[in-house]
Amino acid sequence: MTKPIKRIHNTETGEVIDREMTNAEYAKYEKDNELQATERAEAQQAKKAAEAKLATLGLNADDLKALGL
Numbered sequence: 001m002t003k004p005i006k007r008i009h010n011t012e013t014g015e016v017i018d019r020e021m022t023n024a025e026y027a028k029y030e031k032d033n034e035l036q037a038t039e040r041a042e043a044q045q046a047k048k049a050a051e052a053k054l055a056t057l058g059l060n061a062d063d064l065k066a067l068g069l
Contacts, residue, residue, distance in 0.1 A: 004029065 003021040010016075021029060054060055 003026045005018050006021050006025060008017045008019070051061070054064070
């Protein structure tokens with residue numbers, strides 16, 4: 001498996017270098033992707049929990065919008 005390509009652009013000279021990520025860069029890239037996936041999952045869980053709370057009150061997101069909340 002090849003690693004993602006990293007682009008380095010020297011704005012002073014205009015030189016552009018495309019190269020494969022180093023092992024350290026790739027490890028950080030993978031860690032960041034896992035963190036983002038975890039954050040998305042947590043946000044989705046929080047949204048579902050909030051919707052469940054509203055449902056117990058007999059409300060939904062449209063009701064809150066209508067109330068200006």
